Amino acid sequence: MNLSFRRLAIFAAILSCASIATAASQQLNLFIWSEYIEPQVVSDFEKKFDCKVVIDLYEDAESMLAKIQGGGVSLYDVVVPPDHMVPAMAKLNLLAPLNREHIPNFKNIEQTFLNPPYDSGNKFTVPYQWGTVGLFVRSAKGKTVPDSWSVIFDAKQQDGQFVLIDSVRDMVGAALKYKGYSLNSVNPKELKEVRDLIASAKQRSTGFDGSVGAKNKVMAKSARAAIVYSGEGVRGMTEDKETVYIIPKEGSQIWVDNLAILAQAPHKALAEEFVNYILDGKIGARISSFTQFASPNRAAMEFIKPEDLKNPAIYPSPAVKAKLEFLQDLGPKTRLYDEIWTQIKAK
Amino acid sequence: MSQSLTKPNRKTSLWPILSPALLWLIVFFVIPLTIIIAISFFSRGDYGEIQLPLTLENYKRLMGFGLLGFDSLYPAILWRSLVLGALTATVCVIAGLPLAFFIARLSPRWKNFALTLVVIPFWTNLLIRTYAWQILLSPESWLSRCAHTLTGGMSGESLYPSTFAVVVGMVCDFLPFLVLPLYASVEKIDWSLAEAASDLGANKLNVFRHAILPQIAAGLIAGTILVLLPAIGQFIIPDLLGGGKTVMLGNIIQQQFSQSRDWPFGSAICVVALTFVIMGLWVRAWCGEKPKELR
Amino acid sequence: MVRRKTEGVAMKQNSWRTTVIALLLFAFLYAPIAVVILYSFNEARFGTNWTGFTTKWYAALAQNSLALSASKNTLILALGSTSISTIFGTMLGYALDRFVFSGKRFLDRTLYLPIFIPDIVMAVALLLFYSLIRNWLGIFELGLKTMIIAHVTFQIPFVAIVVRARLSGLDPSLDEASRDLGANGWQTFWHVTFPLILPGILAGAMLAFTLSLDDFVVSFFTSGPGSTTLPIYIYSSVKRGVTPEINALSTLLVLASIIGTILLTLLQRKNSKQT
Numbered sequence: 001m002n003l004s005f006r007r008l009a010i011f012a013a014i015l016s017c018a019s020i021a022t023a024a025s026q027q028l029n030l031f032i033w034s035e036y037i038e039p040q041v042v043s044d045f046e047k048k049f050d051c052k053v054v055i056d057l058y059e060d061a062e063s064m065l066a067k068i069q070g071g072g073v074s075l076y077d078v079v080v081p082p083d084h085m086v087p088a089m090a091k092l093n094l095l096a097p098l099n100r101e102h103i104p105n106f107k108n109i110e111q112t113f114l115n116p117p118y119d120s121g122n123k124f125t126v127p128y129q130w131g132t133v134g135l136f137v138r139s140a141k142g143k144t145v146p147d148s149w150s151v152i153f154d155a156k157q158q159d160g161q162f163v164l165i166d167s168v169r170d171m172v173g174a175a176l177k178y179k180g181y182s183l184n185s186v187n188p189k190e191l192k193e194v195r196d197l198i199a200s201a202k203q204r205s206t207g208f209d210g211s212v213g214a215k216n217k218v219m220a221k222s223a224r225a226a227i228v229y230s231g232e233g234v235r236g237m238t239e240d241k242e243t244v245y246i247i248p249k250e251g252s253q254i255w256v257d258n259l260a261i262l263a264q265a266p267h268k269a270l271a272e273e274f275v276n277y278i279l280d281g282k283i284g285a286r287i288s289s290f291t292q293f294a295s296p297n298r299a300a301m302e303f304i305k306p307e308d309l310k311n312p313a314i315y316p317s318p319a320v321k322a323k324l325e326f327l328q329d330l331g332p333k334t335r336l337y338d339e340i341w342t343q344i345k346a347k
Numbered sequence: 348m349s350q351s352l353t354k355p356n357r358k359t360s361l362w363p364i365l366s367p368a369l370l371w372l373i374v375f376f377v378i379p380l381t382i383i384i385a386i387s388f389f390s391r392g393d394y395g396e397i398q399l400p401l402t403l404e405n406y407k408r409l410m411g412f413g414l415l416g417f418d419s420l421y422p423a424i425l426w427r428s429l430v431l432g433a434l435t436a437t438v439c440v441i442a443g444l445p446l447a448f449f450i451a452r453l454s455p456r457w458k459n460f461a462l463t464l465v466v467i468p469f470w471t472n473l474l475i476r477t478y479a480w481q482i483l484l485s486p487e488s489w490l491s492r493c494a495h496t497l498t499g500g501m502s503g504e505s506l507y508p509s510t511f512a513v514v515v516g517m518v519c520d521f522l523p524f525l526v527l528p529l530y531a532s533v534e535k536i537d538w539s540l541a542e543a544a545s546d547l548g549a550n551k552l553n554v555f556r557h558a559i560l561p562q563i564a565a566g567l568i569a570g571t572i573l574v575l576l577p578a579i580g581q582f583i584i585p586d587l588l589g590g591g592k593t594v595m596l597g598n599i600i601q602q603q604f605s606q607s608r609d610w611p612f613g614s615a616i617c618v619v620a621l622t623f624v625i626m627g628l629w630v631r632a633w634c635g636e637k638p639k640e641l642r
Numbered sequence: 643m644v645r646r647k648t649e650g651v652a653m654k655q656n657s658w659r660t661t662v663i664a665l666l667l668f669a670f671l672y673a674p675i676a677v678v679i680l681y682s683f684n685e686a687r688f689g690t691n692w693t694g695f696t697t698k699w700y701a702a703l704a705q706n707s708l709a710l711s712a713s714k715n716t717l718i719l720a721l722g723s724t725s726i727s728t729i730f731g732t733m734l735g736y737a738l739d740r741f742v743f744s745g746k747r748f749l750d751r752t753l754y755l756p757i758f759i760p761d762i763v764m765a766v767a768l769l770l771f772y773s774l775i776r777n778w779l780g781i782f783e784l785g786l787k788t789m790i791i792a793h794v795t796f797q798i799p800f801v802a803i804v805v806r807a808r809l810s811g812l813d814p815s816l817d818e819a820s821r822d823l824g825a826n827g828w829q830t831f832w833h834v835t836f837p838l839i840l841p842g843i844l845a846g847a848m849l850a851f852t853l854s855l856d857d858f859v860v861s862f863f864t865s866g867p868g869s870t871t872l873p874i875y876i877y878s879s880v881k882r883g884v885t886p887e888i889n890a891l892s893t894l895l896v897l898a899s900i901i902g903t904i905l906l907t908l909l910q911r912k913n914s915k916q917t
Contacts, residue, residue, distance in 0.1 A: 066608045
């Protein structure tokens with residue numbers, strides 16, 4: 001009797017362990033923003049390299065970093081951090097240096113995106129997509145949509161519900177630009193001012209959402225305006241003609257997202273193949289056509305639809321570009337942002 | 348141990364039975380909690396590392412003395428969590444009392460049916476029941492339109508996201524927790540006491556207060572704590588229905604362990620939440636001491 | 643209990659007011675469930691406007707490989723954790739009921755802590771614990787295994803308490819009789835006690851299983867690549883505002899729990915009639 005009971009226990013234990021250990025041998029673990037890669041590109045890669053790609057999603061850069069710090073560094077192979085996050089991740093030894101020899105398609109990268117200030121010599125990263133932060137607004141009949149952050153921050157300009165973006169640097173950056181400050185301000189007085197500004201906007205809003213969620217709320221008509229990334233804005237515009245994506249006149253943020261391989265990536269060789277695959281011109285064009293973000297890939301340009309290349313919402317004009325600013329890593333001062341963000345969220 | 352022919356010695360055979368679960372709980376529950384308590388005295392590095400020196404800074408911050416000067420923010424959140432928890436429990440009691448009595452008075456056949464109806468939401472995924480309120484309270488839903496007309500059409504105000512939505516969600520999710528233990532004690536009521544009281548000329552309210560309430564007090568307290576404690580520490584419901592506007596304890600803990608990456612501060616909030624729970628359990632044990640079987 | 647049926651006190655009858663209140667409360671409890679089922683047939687991709695009847699979201703769901711793998715993970719997690727916690731929890735419940743030992747009262751009380759602790763506290767405690775041990779020993783990579791461990795931890799006390807309640811309701815003379823007839827401890831357990839507490843063990847296992855299916859917070863913090871469960875999938879989809887397929891998925895889950903509950907009630911009724 002005793003024996004059979006024990007056997008039962010052991011059997012149950014083995015059963016539960018065995019069922020877990022049936023993972024494919026070749027696997028790539030990709031940690032990426034939601035709706036940020038064409039599913040078909042992924043399945044083509046799976047076919048070509050006879051492997052399985054496991055995708056986990058995030059909606060904001062800080063949560064991504066938290067997950068990587070909390071154990072993701074040895075679980076995921078490829079991650080897609082935005083520019084300002086790269087120095088911190090490099091300093092925390094979370095990224096593996098890229099072996100350029102295994103990534104021949106690196107040559108496809110547009111000259112202006114090489115050797116960026118956040119990663120000199122492209123030691124850890126290659127650019128994936130770039131874009132801007134702006135407003136996604138459903139236009140009311142007969143009314144012109146003001147091209148200003150005041151849609152969000154000025155109570156008098158409010159016309160219906162709006163959604164804030166659930167990402168500290170993007171949200172605080174928008175408020176700083178509205179006030180005419182730099183996106184990278186570390187002046188406590190300015191930061192306190194925008195903290196109160198965002199906190200009061202929050203009370204009038206429907207809360208915080210990631211870019212994709214915010215876009216969908218405008219699509220669903222449960223909000224009139226939202227802060228989103230350009231790709232979401234353009235995809236929304238294509239689907240619903242009543243909506244527009246606007247880069248506010250006060251200026252905004254321009255960013256570059258990057259492919260990076262994690263320091264303790266379990267499948268480093270496959271990760272390099274993946275990065276190289278993404279940098280292929282045709283593949284890069286397919287991704288950009290899907291995401292509606294801008295491509296930093298020179299070889300992709302000839303495969304991207306001409307109307308996309310001419311679309312100022314995707315590729316802003318030099319005049320608009322002059323008003324855009326990159327985020328920088330603020331080092332120890334990042335704490336100020338984390339603190340006001342916690343306070344904004346808690347208010 | 349199986350083949351011993353002598354009478355089983357209770358002392359010796361206890362450990363093989365007790366130790367697996369006990370060890371499991373020590374390793375995966377007691378030690379992690381101890382780690383949380385320890386981490387709450389560490390400092391946060393510039394990029395979210397956990398580092399020395401040991402400090403009381405996290406607790407000070409929780410009391411309101413932060414990086415940018417004094418702010419009553421965190422004390423206010425602690426207070427809000429308690430208030431919303433208590434509000435939820437109160438609404439559940441007000442709603443649960445008639446429901447429990449209603450079920451207890453049904454004929455056995457209907458009683459089983461009604462009990463099953465209470466149990467079904469209890470077995471249904473909380474996440475699903477919670478996000479459904481997003482649909483029910485969205486600006487275009489007829490419920491919102493009714494409310495809109497009733498309140499005289501305040502523009503720009505919506506039912507979701509709001510504190511109201513959070514409380515509605517919590518009451519809906521936790522009501523079965525209260526009704527079930529309460530029903531159990533209503534079932535056991537000795538009605539002759541109520542009869543005697545009303546024969547002696549007590550009015551309805553007095554009969555309830557003096558003859559019925561003492562009999563169901565144990566179930567009521569057990570149920571209230573079953574609602575109160577999960578409500579205070581809720582994360583999903585304020586997250587999905589509060590839209591970042593109604594922030595409770597659980598949300599700032601989550602915030603520290605994700606976006607803000609301040610594990611020591613997050614741990615300090617956990618310690619406070621833990622203290623609330625231990626206090627609640629202490630009250631529960633203290634109240635439940637006498638009528639033990641009623642649990 | 644049976645005696646008072648004969649009494650005809652007015653307090654024992656439902657007034658129409660109580661009935662109306664009770665019916666409204668039932669409507670309130672079921673409104674969210676009903677709306678999810680209803681909207682799973684709504685044509686609109688975005689928003690809550692009703693644009694027409696469709697079953698296309700169910701068809702889309704069958705093609706959705708993410709939802710399918712999440713279902714698989716959820717089942718592995720629930721079955722794996724329930725089988726471990728049922729065994730350990732039953733042993734713990736048995737020990738707590740049948741043995742007297744020092745510290746028992748304390749253990750008894752502390753057992754409620756894992757039940758009442760906010761799930762987010764438990765989640766981050768385990769996250770911290772795993773990451774410290776990982777840095778030190780290199781084990782506990784986040785994934786299904788760490789999720790199973792986490793689930794077992796919150797399931798054990800529930801199983802123990804349910805089994806214990808069943809045990810304490812048993813007549814102790816049965817044990818004595820068995821011993822007097824010469825059975826040893828194990829034989830008594832296996833032939834006398836076990837069959838009697840089996841309904842309790844099954845009820846505990848059901849509860850543990852449901853708790854595992856229901857859990858989002860603990861899973862979310864202890865999950866790794868590819869170990870997304872249905873609650874995690876539902877949560878992230880809801881956050882992103884893509885709900886029609888999620889409504890269809892939720893409807894299936896709701897139906898599963900309704901059927902499960904009814905089966906369980908019928909089973910219990912049959913059981914209680916037998917004994």
